[in-house]
Each structure stands twice: as C-alpha cells, then as structure tokens.
Amino acid sequence: MMKKTVLATAILTLSQLPTALAPVAAEEVSTERHKVSINTLASGLSHPWGMTFLPSGDLLITERGGDLHKVSLDGTISDPIKNVPEVVAERQGGLLDVTLDPDFANNNMIYLSYSEAAQDGGTGNSTAVARAELAGDSLQNVEVIFRGVPKYESNAHFGSRLVFSPEGHLFITLGDRYSAMDDAQLLDNHHGKVVRIWPDGSVPEDNPFVDRDDALDTIWSYGHRNVQGAAIHPQTGELWISEHGPKGGDEINISLAGENYGWPEATYGVDYDGTIISKKTHLEGAKQPHYYWVPSIATSDIIFYTGDKFPDWQGDLFVAALRGSHVARIDLEGERVMHEETLFDEAIGKRIRDIEQGPDGYIYVITDQPKDAELIQIKPAN
Amino acid sequence: MMKKTVLATAILTLSQLPTALAPVAAEEVSTERHKVSINTLASGLSHPWGMTFLPSGDLLITERGGDLHKVSLDGTISDPIKNVPEVVAERQGGLLDVTLDPDFANNNMIYLSYSEAAQDGGTGNSTAVARAELAGDSLQNVEVIFRGVPKYESNAHFGSRLVFSPEGHLFITLGDRYSAMDDAQLLDNHHGKVVRIWPDGSVPEDNPFVDRDDALDTIWSYGHRNVQGAAIHPQTGELWISEHGPKGGDEINISLAGENYGWPEATYGVDYDGTIISKKTHLEGAKQPHYYWVPSIATSDIIFYTGDKFPDWQGDLFVAALRGSHVARIDLEGERVMHEETLFDEAIGKRIRDIEQGPDGYIYVITDQPKDAELIQIKPAN
Numbered sequence: 226m227m228k229k230t231v232l233a234t235a236i237l238t239l240s241q242l243p244t245a246l247a248p249v250a251a252e253e254v255s256t257e258r259h260k261v262s263i264n265t266l267a268s269g270l271s272h273p274w275g276m277t278f279l280p281s282g283d284l285l286i287t288e289r290g291g292d293l294h295k296v297s298l299d300g301t302i303s304d305p306i307k308n309v310p311e312v313v314a315e316r317q318g319g320l321l322d323v324t325l326d327p328d329f330a331n332n333n334m335i336y337l338s339y340s341e342a343a344q345d346g347g348t349g350n351s352t353a354v355a356r357a358e359l360a361g362d363s364l365q366n367v368e369v370i371f372r373g374v375p376k377y378e379s380n381a382h383f384g385s386r387l388v389f390s391p392e393g394h395l396f397i398t399l400g401d402r403y404s405a406m407d408d409a410q411l412l413d414n415h416h417g418k419v420v421r422i423w424p425d426g427s428v429p430e431d432n433p434f435v436d437r438d439d440a441l442d443t444i445w446s447y448g449h450r451n452v453q454g455a456a457i458h459p460q461t462g463e464l465w466i467s468e469h470g471p472k473g474g475d476e477i478n479i480s481l482a483g484e485n486y487g488w489p490e491a492t493y494g495v496d497y498d499g500t501i502i503s504k505k506t507h508l509e510g511a512k513q514p515h516y517y518w519v520p521s522i523a524t525s526d527i528i529f530y531t532g533d534k535f536p537d538w539q540g541d542l543f544v545a546a547l548r549g550s551h552v553a554r555i556d557l558e559g560e561r562v563m564h565e566e567t568l569f570d571e572a573i574g575k576r577i578r579d580i581e582q583g584p585d586g587y588i589y590v591i592t593d594q595p596k597d598a599e600l601i602q603i604k605p606a607n
Numbered sequence: 608m609m610k611k612t613v614l615a616t617a618i619l620t621l622s623q624l625p626t627a628l629a630p631v632a633a634e635e636v637s638t639e640r641h642k643v644s645i646n647t648l649a650s651g652l653s654h655p656w657g658m659t660f661l662p663s664g665d666l667l668i669t670e671r672g673g674d675l676h677k678v679s680l681d682g683t684i685s686d687p688i689k690n691v692p693e694v695v696a697e698r699q700g701g702l703l704d705v706t707l708d709p710d711f712a713n714n715n716m717i718y719l720s721y722s723e724a725a726q727d728g729g730t731g732n733s734t735a736v737a738r739a740e741l742a743g744d745s746l747q748n749v750e751v752i753f754r755g756v757p758k759y760e761s762n763a764h765f766g767s768r769l770v771f772s773p774e775g776h777l778f779i780t781l782g783d784r785y786s787a788m789d790d791a792q793l794l795d796n797h798h799g800k801v802v803r804i805w806p807d808g809s810v811p812e813d814n815p816f817v818d819r820d821d822a823l824d825t826i827w828s829y830g831h832r833n834v835q836g837a838a839i840h841p842q843t844g845e846l847w848i849s850e851h852g853p854k855g856g857d858e859i860n861i862s863l864a865g866e867n868y869g870w871p872e873a874t875y876g877v878d879y880d881g882t883i884i885s886k887k888t889h890l891e892g893a894k895q896p897h898y899y900w901v902p903s904i905a906t907s908d909i910i911f912y913t914g915d916k917f918p919d920w921q922g923d924l925f926v927a928a929l930r931g932s933h934v935a936r937i938d939l940e941g942e943r944v945m946h947e948e949t950l951f952d953e954a955i956g957k958r959i960r961d962i963e964q965g966p967d968g969y970i971y972v973i974t975d976q977p978k979d980a981e982l983i984q985i986k987p988a989n
Contacts, residue, residue, distance in 0.1 A: 257901050506919065513940045519639050537888065558895045562944050
C-alpha cells in the first residue's frame, strides 16, 4: 500500500472548505540574487535523515527510526523498503545517510550509514556502512563494508554522510560519540574521524596512515567533532565537511589527507552560559576552520550548487541548519568565503536535516520533525 | 578656553543627585572571545570624522564642519586648532581624515583630507590633502600636496582615508562623487580611485600607470565607489580598504597596484525595493570583493588589531559601521575570512565613523552625531 503525504491528504479533505482555509503549497520569497518558490512536495515523514536522487527522478529517503522509503516528487511515499539493516534507533542513532553507487545505473547498488549494535553480544554501538542492491521494494545482497571501532555506549554523535570522491573512493564522516571526544585526537579508533575506503570496504593504498602501525588505515582526517555534512568541491575535487561545534563553533573544513582539525583541543565553541571555555582556538599542527559560526546554527548537510536553474548561485556552498532553521548560502570565490546569506529562515523556519541538488537543478531539503517532516523543493519563482 | 565634554559636565552637575540617577560612564559586555568595558571618554563633538593619536597620548580629531581639535583621554576638547584649510562643509563634504607623518616625532607634520572648492573661481569641489606642521594650537606651513581632479559639483562620496605604507608612501582613498560614478572606470580622473603619492605630493616611479599617457600617474587602483576605510595588513603590508556599496554591497577589498575593483560595472548592491539591479556581480578583468555585506552596514574605517590587550583579537580586522551602529570583527586566518562577529550594536548602538587602536592597545571609536558625538574607549573588563 502506498501512502500519500499528509499534505496531499489535507488538500483533499479541505477541498470543500472556504478557499481562505485551503493550505498553501507554494510560497515565493526574495533572496539577494534570486526570487524563489518554496514548494512542499511531501509531508508526514518521521525524522528523515538522508536522501538521494534515483535516476528515475524519485528519491530515496531514510528515516532515523530505521525505514528507507522511495519518495516521488508528487508526494507519494512508498512503504518501507525491505531488508534494511537493523539499526540502534536511540536519540541521534538510527538509519542515517543514503547514497548511490557512482555506477548505480548498471549495478543498482546503494550505501546506507547507520548506528549498529555490537555483533558479538557485547555492549555499545558504532556507525556502520552497508551496501546492497536495490531490487524493487527490497534490498538484496546486503553487505557491511565498514564498522566503526570501538563499539561504544553512547547514543550521540554518529556523523555521518557518505560521499564518493571523483576517483571513486567512499568518504564516511563520523562523530566523536560525545563522551569519547578525547579519542578524536587518537588514531587507534574511529571517533571523530573522516574515513576513506573503496566501495567494497578495502583500504586505498594511498590513505595517509597505511604505513603506521599505531593508526587505523581507513582514517583520512581526524580531530573532528560530529561531521554531519559532506560534499566534493566541484573544481578542486576536495572533500568539504561541516561539523557541529559545542555551544558555538560549528565549522566548515576542507578535509585533507592526514590532517588534524583540532577537536577537542581547539574549538571556537563557548560554554553554555556564554563565557569562554578554557580550550584553545588554535592547536599547533592542526588546521584552523575554513569558516565557523558562533553561536551555532547546528549545521547538517552541505552541497555545492552547480545547476543552471540559479545562475547566480553557481559555485556557492549551501549549508543546512537544524537549530538555525535555515539554509546558509556561502558565496565563494574559488575556495575563499566572500559573504554569507541566511535563506528561508522565515519561508521554511524548520530544522533542516539534509539538502541536495536535484537532477533538475532545483534544490531539495528535508526537515526534521518526529511526525510531519517535509520534503521541500526550491525552484525559481515564475 | 578649553571645553570639558558634555558628559564630564553632567557628572559634576549630577553628583548631588541620588546615586541611581548618576550617569554610567562604563558598561561591561561579553563578546565571543573577550569581556570588554565600554567607556565614553568625551562627548559633545559635532560629526567627528577622523582621528589619530599623538605621541603624547592625546588625539587629534576632525569635525566635518571644518574644525580640528586636540582631545585628551580625560575628556578635554581643545579649542579649534588655527589655520586649518578652508573646507566645503556641505553634506558629506568637509574636514575629513587626519594622520601623522611617520616621522612626526621629529617633524611635527600632519596630513588632512578635506573637500576643497575650485581654486580658480570655477565651480565644484574635490577631495584634497594638505600637510602642515602642528605647532601648539596652530598649523604652520600648510601645503596642499594633492588635489583630486576634476573639480565637480557634488556634495557626496569624497572618500577619504589617509594611510602610510610601510615604505612611506601616502595612500589617499577617494569616492566616485555619486553622480560621476561612471568615471570610476576611467583613468583620466580621480573619481572612485585609490591614489598613492609621496608625502611631498610627488609621484612614486613605480606607480602602475606612470607610463600611460591616458592615465593619471597618481592612481594606484580604480573601480571603487566610496572608500571610507583603509589600513595596512600587518603581515603582508598590503592596503586593505572598505567601500560603501549602493543599497547593499559594502565591500572589503585588498587594493593592489593597477587593479580594477569593478564599480559601477559590477556590484553586489541591490535596488531600494529589494530586487536585484541589472548590474553584474562579476566584471571581466576586475577583482571580486574580498568580503561583502548585503544589506549594507555602511562601512566607515577599518583597523587590524595588533595590540596585546585583546590577545584573541590579534590579526583580526575591525570594521566600523554607520548604519549598522556596530563594529564588525572579521576573524582572519592570514588573509582569509573565517568568521564575522557583530560587536557593540547594543552597548554603543550609534553610527560609528572612525576606529583606531591606541598606543595603549585599547580600541577607540568616534560616533557620528551632529552635537553629542562621542569618543569611546574599549578595553578589557576587569
């Protein structure tokens, strides 16, 4: 059984009410460079976390509770796809990101990140990544290609975004598990790391720590807090990431091979009463942020816009924000930040969990609510 | 006759009133990195425009109406210094910036920028720069070392800041005179230019256009709108400038020899109803802004903080704002913008015209009001 979105249902139900009460599905807003139309395409999702476009133009959308749906732009939400790996759906944990294999058109492979319980009857959990073949309404040949170590008792800071490099590596961004934050500076674990593997789980020979006995060879960069956003820069091919700071200190970083990004030794975060915490903002040998926010906007995913529907936004970095309930547009000149614009804080005004550019050149976001989360399309106003 | 500031007078007058009514001269505010104390040192100034510290610790402060005062940190404002050049004090024109000769300790020379009427009985005015010896309460040997050409009938967009390069050149920043904005792209005039001369008015041999017959040899860079802020980057030695955009599009630029900064062919400014104006944001061959604001904060002067009183602010760019009634702190990593913080919008909340770092490492600003403009000191809170 297919279910239509709550919004679509509401339109049917309300169709006999006075016109003034009819729900508005589209809103036009002016921004600095483009007038846009905000269109709610689907509603009724529960904490959707990741999304990706299929060649058909439909989306795969994860729900943190553990379901994976196919969602059409007409608002149709499929029943849960079968055979998704079992997840630990507690607080920030659950079914997280989804992405397609670069060769999906030929192999139908998708990748899912999720919080996975210990396999051996032990305690704790960690972020894992599975790949599987999408066959109709079910996954087949599900294979776990990455398991973060150690399994750890926490239900916070799992990362995680999945992004393919231009050369076909899979980047997996991870979190520090909160209470294990000091591990982010140590190379013998996956807490607070960005990982680079091949799609079959094997380790690229040129990973930065493959020759070090005291380091995990899957690690690409370290000293991160909770990396919930990732995108490849369209010109440089480098991996850009967003990470949550503590109270303040959300960061954009360019994740480079073997580099340390300082957490938790250095941060721009401030304490909950607004006073400066004792930590440094600079750590010898570590990278400074490429850009940062105080107070936190609570960054989630990021994209570089490369489409033709918004010419003045080409090359810009778009950062979805949970607490900020907006999208930050970062106007870049090459890699350099020239300007920040706050978008859709009034027109959407909800926690935004994921952002993608559609194959149609429009921008899509999903909001983060327990029952009525939405898929929203942003396109040029007529 | 010395005049005490209005504030100081008020304290004396109110000293017999109940304590609760006593004026508060200092306010403590928290910022992201430092707790600071905001202290109004002097009041009663009329549209002060430029200030500079004397070796004595006193300040020279211009008033746009044409007066130059010596102001002490105890609030004492001297009578106007005699023999200041006659200025065209209309709207944005008048007595503008003041700076000391790098060898002031030996030669007592100061430099003043101002709007100067046509000398030959003709009409119009332009920004001029005079140098003179400060001798007690009077200027001596006043000599005009620069006159903008052409003289033009406008009372808007004169620039102007005076900054010495590490090599001893004098940079003079200019405006496009508003109705002559198209001149900013032409090299046969001084509208919308940054000029570089020697302190005696002579032209440096390595100025970028000295070999071109169709260009004024004093021009350093062009395509500017109204450059009201300038400072030398403490590491690179390069000239950074702030310029007003139209409605939106205030810019920070690094002014480099012979470069075009695009105005009015390219701008991030928007029209008064919020819609995009037809102009481009990019001009082939011109530099993009280093950083920009939409909407405008109305940038005035800028400094790089290099003192020891605010360790976490070292190397940061501070931008005074008129419309914004605040100081923007731009956290730089080298030349790259990492973050912007809005400072003092509540604690000061007045149009700020000039900002300087004192020899004591504190930060000083002057506000922009017709009668009650203030000199304010910002120092670490106890």
